[in-house]
Amino acid sequence: MTDNPRKQAALDYHEKPRPGKLAIAVTKPFTTPAELALAYTPGVAEPVRAIMAEPADAYRYTSKGNLVAVISDGSAVLGLGKAGALASKPVMEGKAVLFKKFADVDVFDIEVESETPEQFIDTVARIGVTFGGINLEDIAAPHCFEIEKALQERLDIPVFHDDQHGTAIIVAAGLLNALELQGKRIEDVRIVCLGAGAAGMASLRLCQALGAARDNMFVIDRAGVIYDDRDNLPDYKAEFARSGDGPRTLSEAMHGADVFIGVSGPGLVDADMIASMAEKPVVFALSNPTPEILPEVAQSVRADLIMATGRSDYPNQVNNVLGFPFIFRGALDVHAKTINQAMHLAAVEALRALAHEPVPRTVLDAYDRESWSFGPDYIIPTPLDPRLIDVVPNAVARAAVESGAARAPYPAHYQDN
Known part of the structure; x- marks a missing residue:
């Protein structure tokens, strides 16, 4: 005991x-x-x-x-x-x-x-x-x-590393919706990513596929912002290494940033860093169970931000269960040979669009809410949304067929979804 x-x-x-x-x-x-x-x-x-x-x-x-x-x-x-x-x-x-x-x-x-x-x-x-x-x-x-x-x-x-692609898909869906609410385009925003591991690299790659500019990305590991003048830089970090002059620390990189994606460790971001971000910032502090900065701390200095964490006790939980079961369901139903980028993007769009739809009564009851709708505290669906099993597999299966990844045809029973 x-x-x-x-x-x-x-x-x-x-x-x-x-x-x-x-x-x-x-x-x-x-x-x-x-x-x-x-x-x-x-x-x-x-x-x-x-x-x-x-x-x-x-x-x-x-x-x-x-x-x-x-x-x-x-x-x-x-x-x-x-x-x-x-x-x-x-x-x-x-x-x-x-x-x-x-x-x-x-x-x-x-x-x-x-x-x-x-x-x-x-x-x-x-x-x-x-x-x-x-x-x-x-x-x-x-x-x-x-x-x-x-x-x-x-x-x-299909061989799918969920810590990479599952996280990236949920991050991308939530980010697109947050940027929409903030009146910004992914093509224009300056993104700071704290954490150069599997989740961080995959999230940035998917953001690029959605239109984000590599020149607007700042990746930070334990040694600071990653630049190409480092010795023995591994390939996966070199992919996002910057050249020339520019911010070298997390604090410097955060100044004027539109988006922060944290996939690192607890308490690494302070209120001053959040205060220095651009107007209407988006903060995804995803370290779990303790985020890089707690929402109440971030919101105490920025009333105009939209924030997500990996926790269920705050709004906008970035939870991989929104993705992997349903992505595999769609892939399996068409006997897919792979889960390719077209299928990733289809899952992103399905999740992004679902957050715009009216929230079912079952979800409201599960979370003890009278109302809930697309907005700063609801940029991605919840894991208990019963519509996920219809919407995400449908989109993934269709993308698999259209991209040539499927062995079997689009399932007839999906047609009504």
Whole structure:
């Protein structure tokens, strides 16, 4: 037992009445000798022969088309750092629960003990045939970039690093709406990104795809603003390195900035930095559980800002569960070979547009509100919005078909959505 009630409640939740958060369910009748003969020998030989003749039939006769692997090496677990593969298992099980709960996607969580990226890549590539998609999770930069790229090249199913692209998609959707409310265009704004890891780099790349100018981006790591005069600058940082003169510290970069994206650590931004930003700034302080600056502190010096955090107890929560279950749902439903940028952008637009729609009564009741509408405290949908399962998979599946990433046609049952 522990003296901390919340800690004990979390431990009890995971232990009782049976350990863990997942189980496997049988999906076909299995109560008679005839059904046993169909499920295993001799009946199982027929789908084996069919798949030998036509590998795509694995989507017809097995669970491959609704099965995602959530895979980690435990090198960057939540806010806990390098916890290790085994200790990452509760998080991977949790991710599996979210996939199933929000989008009815089945998941095997897989934790890989590996000493090098090459070992991890080889392990995942060898088991990839089992799945319809792979969600990479909690893998530290820079290895996460190498791992994702290599697996995308070796496998013919979607390989999606959620810490990169899931975060980027939600950030981009919220940012577009915040800029709309502030009367600004993404093509014009000056963006400061604190944190040069997976989430930060992917968010900036997606912002570029939406029109943001690289010359207007300032990326800050532990050594300050990233410039190309540094020694041994890794490729993923060099991509956003600046040249010549300019601000070298976070404080200097924040002066006159329109947008702040924080994917770094707690308390790294102070009120003076927020006060120095341009008129009508947008602040995404996403360090969790403690943001780079608390909303009440930021709002005490800037009444004109729009702010988002990663927390559920403040407005505008940037939560990846708005994306990954529904993105994979759409990708799986068209037997996608990849989740490409067209599908990322489709998810951004679907989420952005949904925030403009009237908020359903079920959402108002869940959050104990009488009213809620598009505005400074509502720039992205909430994770409990029941419309997500219709809107986001629909957009992603259509983009997959139109971009050539799909093996199967746009599903007929999507037509009415």
